[in-house]
Amino acid sequence: MQVASAVRIPSPEPDVEHDAPRKRDRSPYSPGPSKRSRRQDNDDDAPPRRERQRDTNGSKDDVPDDDARLNLFKSAFSARKLPVDDSKTRAGGAYIPPARLREMQKNITDKATPEFQRMAWEALKKSIQGLINKTNTANIKMIVPELFSENLIRGRGLFCRAIMKAQAASLPFTPIYGAMVAIVNTKLPQVGDLLVRRLIVQFRKSFRRNDKAVCLASTMFLSHLVNTQVVHEVLIAEILLLLLNKPSDDSVEIAVGIMKEVGAFLEEMNLAIANAIFDQMRNILHEADIDKRTQYMIEVLFEVRRTKYKEHPTIKEDLDLVEEEDQITHRHTLEDDVKVEDGLNIFKFDAEYEAHEAEYQKIKKEILGEEEESGAEYTDASDSEEEDEEQKAEDIKDQTNADLVSLRRTIYLTIKSSGGFEECCHKLMRINLPHGLENELTTMIVECASQERTYEKFYGMIGERFCKINRMWTDLFEEGFAHYYETIHRFETNRLRIIAQFFAHLLATDAIGWHVFQVIKLNEEDTTSSSRIFIKILFEELLSFLGQKDVVARFKDPMLQDSLTGVFPTDADDQSKTRFSINFFTAIGMGVLTEGMREWLKNAAPKPKPLPEPESDSDDSRSQKQESITHPGTAPQRLPLEVSFVVTRTQLHSQPHTGSQARHWQKPCEIVLRLEISIPLSGAAQTQLLFQPLTEPVSFAAT
Numbered sequence: 001m002q003v004a005s006a007v008r009i010p011s012p013e014p015d016v017e018h019d020a021p022r023k024r025d026r027s028p029y030s031p032g033p034s035k036r037s038r039r040q041d042n043d044d045d046a047p048p049r050r051e052r053q054r055d056t057n058g059s060k061d062d063v064p065d066d067d068a069r070l071n072l073f074k075s076a077f078s079a080r081k082l083p084v085d086d087s088k089t090r091a092g093g094a095y096i097p098p099a100r101l102r103e104m105q106k107n108i109t110d111k112a113t114p115e116f117q118r119m120a121w122e123a124l125k126k127s128i129q130g131l132i133n134k135t136n137t138a139n140i141k142m143i144v145p146e147l148f149s150e151n152l153i154r155g156r157g158l159f160c161r162a163i164m165k166a167q168a169a170s171l172p173f174t175p176i177y178g179a180m181v182a183i184v185n186t187k188l189p190q191v192g193d194l195l196v197r198r199l200i201v202q203f204r205k206s207f208r209r210n211d212k213a214v215c216l217a218s219t220m221f222l223s224h225l226v227n228t229q230v231v232h233e234v235l236i237a238e239i240l241l242l243l244l245n246k247p248s249d250d251s252v253e254i255a256v257g258i259m260k261e262v263g264a265f266l267e268e269m270n271l272a273i274a275n276a277i278f279d280q281m282r283n284i285l286h287e288a289d290i291d292k293r294t295q296y297m298i299e300v301l302f303e304v305r306r307t308k309y310k311e312h313p314t315i316k317e318d319l320d321l322v323e324e325e326d327q328i329t330h331r332h333t334l335e336d337d338v339k340v341e342d343g344l345n346i347f348k349f350d351a352e353y354e355a356h357e358a359e360y361q362k363i364k365k366e367i368l369g370e371e372e373e374s375g376a377e378y379t380d381a382s383d384s385e386e387e388d389e390e391q392k393a394e395d396i397k398d399q400t401n402a403d404l405v406s407l408r409r410t411i412y413l414t415i416k417s418s419g420g421f422e423e424c425c426h427k428l429m430r431i432n433l434p435h436g437l438e439n440e441l442t443t444m445i446v447e448c449a450s451q452e453r454t455y456e457k458f459y460g461m462i463g464e465r466f467c468k469i470n471r472m473w474t475d476l477f478e479e480g481f482a483h484y485y486e487t488i489h490r491f492e493t494n495r496l497r498i499i500a501q502f503f504a505h506l507l508a509t510d511a512i513g514w515h516v517f518q519v520i521k522l523n524e525e526d527t528t529s530s531s532r533i534f535i536k537i538l539f540e541e542l543l544s545f546l547g548q549k550d551v552v553a554r555f556k557d558p559m560l561q562d563s564l565t566g567v568f569p570t571d572a573d574d575q576s577k578t579r580f581s582i583n584f585f586t587a588i589g590m591g592v593l594t595e596g597m598r599e600w601l602k603n604a605a606p607k608p609k610p611l612p613e614p615e616s617d618s619d620d621s622r623s624q625k626q627e628s629i630t631h632p633g634t635a636p637q638r639l640p641l642e643v644s645f646v647v648t649r650t651q652l653h654s655q656p657h658t659g660s661q662a663r664h665w666q667k668p669c670e671i672v673l674r675l676e677i678s679i680p681l682s683g684a685a686q687t688q689l690l691f692q693p694l695t696e697p698v699s700f701a702a703t
Helices: 037-043 044-061 066-080 098-107 115-133 140-149 156-169 169-188 189-209 212-227 233-245 249-269 272-285 292-306 352-367 380-391 403-414 421-429 439-450 459-469 471-486 495-507 514-521 529-546 548-555 560-563 575-587 592-603 619-630 660-666 683-690
Strands: 639-648 669-679 700-701
Touching: 037 169, 037 619, 066 459, 098 115, 115 140, 115 156, 140 352, 156 189, 156 212, 169 189, 169 212, 189 212, 189 233, 212 233, 212 249, 233 249, 233 272, 249 272, 249 292, 272 292, 403 421, 403 439, 421 459, 439 459, 439 471, 439 495, 439 575, 459 471, 459 495, 471 514, 495 529, 514 560, 529 575, 548 560, 548 592, 575 592
Parallel strands: 639 700
Antiparallel strands: 639 669
């Protein structure tokens, strides 16, 4: 191997001759293979080639002069500036720049022309698509009138295509679209019928193609149309049986999704279908060879059924917008020969366009119940009034409650960042509360306390301090006590316990008055399990704060008796409330508080009504009864009664007898005793007891 030196070689002297470096020898030019054979085979290319050659050869002689060439360029550029009819292009005028569109609208005013109707068709399509895309739960009531303002009879194909496309793109919005279709179906049933037919055909095609996504979207939409009674439940039952006939993982998954959405409706309207579907699901779960994920989905479905479809209601309250008597149900089956009418999706020229538009205007007035005002009704005076109103400042109303959320956040952060209750009260007093929102402070204190794991005295001290600062806070906390007692069933047990302990602290420290007990009605009808737990914890905390003696003394205060009629009821008309209260306090270990109610039941409770006076046939006996009636308040009567005893025993237990004594006792004997019994009774009762004749003597067999 040779190694070249890195030292630069000096340039040669001028007189020294060196051989010039040789260049790479180039290969001589040789033409490629001739293409005449292929060109000769293709006879179609020969005439154009000959024509091009003739034109090329003749162009050298036929060159136009300068003026002719200039005219040729002018004609070419003028042809490019000719207007293009967008209505006749392939896109159909899908997008036209705004400036150009306005220019076209100025030029086209005749409604009988295809150009005007095509422009109106495009505007209708964009309007329907835009209204459907911006529909949600909050604005559906405002979107539907705007939708009826468009010609839905002419654009029913556009409406069905747009809503099916929007539903397939966002499945969680299916209940909203179902509610919208239900409203439109009550006024224009042909629109709802067309949508149902298209969904049936779409499901058939997707089922044959094994297109799971399209099949799932179609079945979910049909399920919600069944819930809103746009289509009969027989259709969804046929779909379910088709899916479960030959179960696979995908078909069972789609069927489970359908039953989650429509199960509550089937349980209520057609229980036989629901039972048949669930029996088939049970057989698939036990016998079919399906994936574990699918088995788990079926088990979840049975759990949803056990919980009465709490998370899958038939129709949500916000979307229940159609009265039952206004609903129109279409009856279609899966095997029906339905037509989708795809021709309604494209533009067609209408020779009677103005007449059809006038007919729809009448229908729209009947639906919306309002007439559009014409432009001629607006006078110059009204224009000036509108200009004056526009110049006035408009008040902006914040419907998002952003200020309220910000205020609650400030209160929460202030409470959490404080080291002690005094510091916290000082910081909270410095917050600028808007007028009318003072109750937010008391609510946030209770809410923050209930969010803790256990009750912290820190919050009770804050509430106590605020109540003793100003009477306003006392009133707000007393209102809070009534509010939380009425809504205590909404809280879980731990939060319920902490809220009861918080208000017990305020009551024990006299931060709020004990007259708040007037909101409590302790009986079986007016209380729930949550409210009874609240009362139990409240009284137990009061007992731990004050002791039994002070609590009893407080509840015996004459000033509070009017406020405690619900806690310790003494209703003469309904003694069951008193007994319920006694049993409640006895069960929680506070029977000492029930002494007053027990005494009332024993002494002051009303006596039962007297028995009615028996009727007698003879007037003499009636007169004797009236003379012998003892009025209430008189001395007790001494009643002589004769009682006969028949003794048939042969011997006595104390001493045995023999001989004649034994023979004497073997014979039955009758012993008559005369007794006098004093019985204080009312007049009617005495009459019934004392003067009712005895038909036969009373005999007792001695044992």
